[in-house]
Amino acid sequence: MKLKTLALSAALMALAGGASADGHGVKVGMITTLSGGGAGLGIDVRDGFMLAIAQSGRDDIEVIIEDDQRKPDVAVQLADKMIQAENVDVMTGIIWSNLAMAVVPSATAQGKFYLSPNAGPSALAGAGCHENYFNVAWQNDNLHEAAGAHATSAGYTNSFILAPNYPAGQDALTGYKRTYEGALAGEIFTQLGQTDYAAEIAQIRASDADSVFFFLPGGMGISFLKQYADSGIDLPVVGPAFSFDQGILQAVGDAALGVVNTSQWNKDIDNPTNAAFVETFQAEYDRLPSLYASQGFDTANLLISALETASPSDADAFRAALQAADFDSTRGDFAFGPNHHPIQDIYAREVIKEGDIYTNKIIGVALENHGDAYAGDCSF
């Protein structure tokens, strides 16, 4: 069994000089992507999560970490194992919506708590919501809605929008259109995993668009941005944070400079928790934290805050403690809506260069205290 039970936390504990006497112990099952192409995101979530656990100084939180290889069937199998064999109380860690859809409904149906550090598919926010499912990142549409709001306030009136042809891509365009008030110069669904965007860029050039919105996560976004920058088109680009994250910005380079992207977190958000997080994360792992690391960190802190007042064995009390969200998040004010999804500010950021490192700085708030569009369909 890959029981990476926390040696780190134990060590820090010893330094702190003893266990915290109050609070309740818990067994956490983390299923995340640690091998293969998408491993960077899972590693960040894990590292952020474990940093918070270590800093809490608690040795009664046991974390079991498993690698889902980004395969839904493997994730389901690991979830079965954690529920049947390890008997965990709380689960977390999944990065991708399709894996979350495979794992979360049956885990919560079996009475486990699930805290999502990244994926927020609309099905789990609306009619398919569950009282034991808490999303600590965002509902999938949120960052796209913020991009639409930013486009509107920036005065764009004719956007060209594109995303891959799969559920998250279709949600992205829907989310953008929900808050964007201008007209559309074009709307394209690209192929999932597509790497050459010459044809789409030619269509953008031929249209009379005044701005471009895209949602192309991972390598797709890198390819698009490089090719777009090389095409000589200079229309402003807006997108969600996923293509402008700390992990991949270095691979995009100058092509990303000046692009506005939306995120609920950035390393320059001015609050003590965030400052300490950025500093300790860098000291511990020798790299700048990413969005995903911040989400992992916040997820762990939410869990720790709830454990201060209740134990998962008392499900109602523990759920109420989670719902209260009484913790200092890295993004400032954080609360749960009626469907256990965040209500938070979402910022517009701009890609800048600090020395040799590409990173983001906040240029404004795109949406304030923003919830999601599906809360109304949810009843526990």
Added chain:
Amino acid sequence: MIRESYLNTFVLALLIAVPAWAVVANEPFTITLATRAVIFALAATGLNIALGLGGMVSLGHAVFFGIGGYAMGILAHHAQTYTPLMDGLFLIEGTKSMPVIWLVAMVTSGIAALLIGLVSLRTGGVYFIMITLAFGQMFYYFSISWATYGGEDGLSIYLRNDFPGLNTLVPINFFAICFTILLIVLLLNALIAKSPFGLALNAARQVPQRAEAVGLNPQRLKLVAFVISGVITGLAGALFADLNRFVSPTMFSWQTSGEIMIFIILGGVARLCGPVVGAVVFVMLEHVLGDLSDYWHIYLGVLLLLVVMFVRGGIVGLIAGKHVAHD
């Protein structure tokens, strides 16, 4: 060297003994792993009929695996949401009954195998490998963009489907169902190999001209074998979806086709229990190596490489010798 029939008995006995131990020791996850191995073994046994008996190297068997999976997913999804599957000319309702789902899975994957076989068998050799791969990719991309049934997100079923008289949510019960099916299919496989059809197919694989000269139609024989093969892999797909209570386009991916083929090569091509041995060993490797390091794919790769370079005829060949029963 051990006789192949002893080895087969041993492997199947092991597949009973380990889950039985797991029940006693209260290790339900071991049963889940064993069930996974059994279902993979079933899928690979299906492919082995095309590949081992018929000499058709199909890199597209994920099509049937996926169709079986989606047959389960779609029927159970409609039953779960109380929406009719179709209410045009007839009213077709979804269902949560395993036998009905299996039947639908087998019929639909059989039809798909017939159509794909008709087209693909016009080619041969590497072209056959590649055209079956192409069909796999078509189904993969189609399922990703098929929004009605979840697209890339796939379909989640909250509760495992029902089997008359058994609580399928108890892991050992579901294992028993899958294992029984595997036994029946292995028996069928052995019968087919010894039947006039199997002998004719074998002749068509080895010397098509001579088979033709004695009045056999090699193409038709191969097509029939391909359809049987697709039906079995389709059934395995339905079971796999039920094991996970989830189905997604990954079941259609070329990696899935590749893995099903690897079970056979690892265990031994055209050996009755080759796919079983291959699937069991692969699932075990995946489980054990995964605990060693985040980079465990490297170990897996090296092991597979060693098998292919130094163990001709797969694991069954290594233990039971080179003799292939039906040659």
Added chain:
Amino acid sequence: MTTLLIIEQVLNGLQFGIMLFLMAAGLTLIFGVMGLINLAHGSLYMVGAFAAAAVAGLTGSFVLALMAAMAAAAIAGVLVETVVIRRLYAADHLDQVLATFALILIFSEGTRWVFGSFPLFLNIPAYLSGPITLPGGIEYPLYRLFLIGIGLLVAAGLGLLITRTRIGIQIRAGENDREMIAALGVDISRLYTLVFALGAALAGLAGALVGAIQSVQVGMGEPVLILAFVVIVIGGIGSIKGALIGSILVGLTDTLGGIFLPQLFKLFMEPATAQTSGSALASMAIYILMAAVLIWRPTGLFGARA
């Protein structure tokens, strides 16, 4: 849609096809000469891209990066050929599939182990970046024209190599009758290593060239690998000419299908449905093309009769 845009899109399809050709040429050569199904060809492409990114990062020179890419891929190729592949020529396709699949696992995770889990940076050099204006007023990225140029050069070079040189004669002879050329005293094992290294170097070059406008990441080789297989099967295995024509066909089908199928569907569907179902069909288009070609000509357009 204007004529100019259509011309530009045809150019894009052509360019995508040429990129595929760089990959497919090596694959078809290895396949034709040695009868080897090399699933690990995509890994050599990845090795090329990573080597280029590393060298470009150190030296800042794109030319050096390209050379490093070819060298690294060729070395990896020779290593793989002498250690593993050489034992498999006599084996059937199944063993080759398993062995090269295993090589993919080793290469991918090995690369991630060395370079980490995040994509690497590799960019177009300044002298090749930006668009230029073509006759007729089409603005087209210079780098993509450069890609087309390199691709055609490689095609011409391979053509000359095969038809005009001694090695070419041996390669062609090897495709026709392996035992015979061994009997004629050609060092077959050296020839195989050479062809494998050449194929690998081409894959590495393709990886570096494409990596400059795409994402240099682990797993980048497999999607291209599948496309390259489609190309060589359409063209006929072993035929360089077939690979060239096959890749252009695939490039054009993929690019133009992605643009025109959704438009076509809009004629008789509501726009939103047309957009998604058109895109869905477009993503299947090249596989449908491949199946159609094989139904029509079971050994590809320029393949020898089996």
